[in-house]
Amino acid sequence: MPMNLFDNPLAPRRALPQKTRQIKGWVRELYDLSDDAVVAVSEIACRDEGCPDVETVIGIMRPGQKIVSLRVHKALGDVVREDLPLSAM
Secondary structure (H helix, E strand, O other), X not given: OOOOOOOOOOOOOOOOHHHHHHHHHHHHHHOOOOOOOEEEEEEEEOOXXXXXXXXXXXXXXXXXXXXXXXXXXXXXXXXXXXXXOOOOO
C-alpha cells in the first residue's frame, strides 16, 4: 500500500506557485538583484532544535559569487515581506 501525504509528515507540501513568485519578487526588489541572479524558494522540514516543523529556505545565486541562503522559520504560505532580513547580502 503506497504512503500518502498524511502518512509522512516530512513529505513535500503542496506547491504554492503564486506565493513563491511573490517571495521571489520581494527578494529581487529588497536586494536589488540583477536579471542574471537566480532566486529559489523552498519549504523544507526543519530538524534544528527550536525550529518549527517546516521552514522556508531562499537561495540567491549570482554568477561568480557564493550562494546566499536565507531561512525563514515559517511555512512558505505564512511568509511576509517583513520576515526577510534587511542586510543578508
